[in-house]
Amino acid sequence: MRVKDNIAIDIRKVSEPDLKEFIQSKGQPGYRAKQIIEWIRHKGATDFDQMTNLPKDLREILKAEFTFLPIxxxxxxxxxxxxxxxxxxxxxxxxxxxxxxxxxxxxxxxxxxxxxxxxxxxxxxxxxxxxxxxxxxxxxxxxxxxxxxxxxxxxxxxxxxxxxxxxxxxxxxxxxxxxxxxxxxxxxxxxxxxxxxxxxxxxxxxxxxxxxxxxxxxxxxxxxxxxxxxxxxxxxxxxxxxxxxxxxxxxxxxxxxxxxxxxxxxxxxxxxxxxxxxxxxxxxxxxxxxxxxxxxxxxxxxxxxxxxxxxxxxxxxxxxxxxxxxxxxxxxxxxxxxxxxxxxxxxxxxx
Ligand code: SF4
Known part of the structure; x- marks a missing residue:
């Protein structure tokens, strides 16, 4: 899946490698992808603002590109x-x-x-x-x-x-x-x-x-x-x-x-x-x-x-x-x- 082609996709559908590629394309360090996956998978986050160990500018980048679509x-x-x-x-x-x-x-x-x-x-x-x-x-x-x-x-x-x-x-x-x-x-x-x-x-x-x-x-x-x-x-x-x-x-x-x-x-x-x-x-x-x-x-x-x-x-x-x-x-x-x-x-x- 190419992340860039998908606006407002549920971030929980994005794989770690795709997320890493996206984050790096925005000038952010790749290891942030792992942190995001941890928030989603291990802590059940359904909001970017719960991801408190991410810098605010990265959270804003994520909000502009992705969303959460929980049931x-x-x-x-x-x-x-x-x-x-x-x-x-x-x-x-x-x-x-x-x-x-x-x-x-x-x-x-x-x-x-x-x-x-x-x-x-x-x-x-x-x-x-x-x-x-x-x-x-x-x-x-x-x-x-x-x-x-x-x-x-x-x-x-x-x-x-x-x-x-x-x-x-x-x-x-x-x-x-x-x-x-x-x-x-x-x-x-x-x-x-x-x-x-x-x-x-x-x-x-x-x-x-x-x-x-x-x-x-x-x-x-x-x-x-x-x-x-x-x-x-x-x-x-x-x-x-x-x-x-x-x-x-x-x-x-x-x-x-x-x-x-x-x-x-x-x-x-x-x-x-x-x-x-x-x-x-x-x-x-x-x-x-x-x-x-x-x-x-x-x-x-x-x-x-x-x-x-x-x-x-x-x-x-x-x-x-x-x-x-x-x-x-x-x-x-x-x-x-x-x-x-x-x-x-x-x-x-x-x-
Ligand atoms: S029992 Fe119902 S839900 Fe299960 S396979 Fe058959 S039709 Fe589908």
Whole structure:
């Protein structure tokens, strides 16, 4: 990116080498770029006047060329179960959502972040999939969600966020570079210092990008939104499966496991009369043995305009028991934040 061509660009999008080149072109010492990056990345500055170790004339030069375009809180909803959903407005008027999921008993405070405005993958059960895909978020917009929700976590729970899941709006692997940049930012020891093992990327399953993620030096967790354990069923609810079928995905996941040695999670929403039969369970078992897996069975939450209904608790129990009998690690997750449309698959900027 050529800095000079971009007037009033968000300075948080500018790389250190570009910033250095710009600063030197203005007759200032190059090491100032490092200081600016430190203010942004380590101290979360969103105003040039916070950068008190920069000379005033440099701050004025920066103000003339750059700006900050942080996301803003637009609307906050609190669920009876403590879950907090926040809608943010972006500088260009788009909306996204993030969810704070507290688990006070085990001191676990998770943020579910969005990675795109809308989603192009059109999974049939998902509210976000019904929205038009607009654009990917940049790294600063992802980190902004973290910072603003972390403030909420301090206010409401007197705690810091402990986990980050890329499970909000959008397919994170289709916004690969920005998501990885955000992960570098979140895990930087001099700043937020979130341990990579507390970050999870949840994907609908794009094999070549799973392979790419496996080769990254930074080791995060991977969750696959599986939801059906045979290709025919999965094709019918997740069009991405037509080009990334289960065989191809299993190869990619095995590679990810071999490189990372991290147990992979399968997210499995239990739909009534669709994916909880004994045959479905046995198909799922086959997908669980090539490498260590945890299956999270998730209660379905109704989405307007979608014909699926949630499976009953008996069907879920029976299904889970078959998995357990075949030595598959399984959890049955109660949905959080249902009353405010903050649960899995429900994010659609409804407010
Ligand atoms: S489930 Fe995920 S990948 Fe599928 S449409 Fe929704 S946001 Fe996109």
């Amino acid at each position: 803003q809180i637009d609307h906050v909803q609190k669920s009876k179960d403590g879950t907090i959903k926040t809608r943010f407005v972006l500088h260009d008027g788009y909306y996204i959502e993030a969810v704070l999921i507290p688990s006070v008993a085990d001191k676990r405070y998770t943020i579910c972040v969005s990675s795109q405005v809308g989603c192009s993958l059109t999974c049939s059960f998902c509210a976000t999939g019904q929205m038009k895909m607009q654009r990917g978020l940049d790294a600063a917009e992802i980190v902004d969600q973290y910072r603003l929700v972390n403030d909420q976590c301090r206010t409401h729970f007197n705690a810091e966020l402990t986990n980050v899941v890329f499970m909000g709006m959008g397919e994170p692997l289709l916004n690969y570079n920005n998501v990885m940049e955000a992960i570098h930012w979140l895990t930087d020891q001099r700043g937020i210092a979130m341990p990579p093992r507390r970050i999870t990327i949840s994907t609908a399953g794009i094999a070549k990008l799973i392979l790419r993620l496996a080769d990254e030096p930074i080791r995060v967790n991977l969750a696959l939104s599986l939801h059906a354990a045979d290709d025919e069923k999965r094709n019918s609810i997740m069009p991405i499966n037509e080009t990334n079928n289960l065989e191809v995905l299993m190869r990619a996941l095995r590679y990810f496991y071999e490189k990372n040695k991290r147990r992979i999670s399968y997210e499995y929403i239990a739909f009534d009369q669709f994916n909880t039969s004994s045959k479905d369970a046995l198909n799922l078992v086959k997908l669980c043995h090539p490498f260590p897996v945890l299956v999270n069975i998730i209660e379905y939450n109704p989405v307007e305009g979608v014909s699926f209904t949630k499976a009953g608790s008996e069907a879920i129990d029976r299904f889970a028991r078959i998995l357990l009998k075949h030595r598959v690690n399984v959890t049955v997750r109660k949905s959080r934040g249902k009353d405010i449309d903050a649960a899995c698959g429900q994010l659609a900027n409804k407010g």
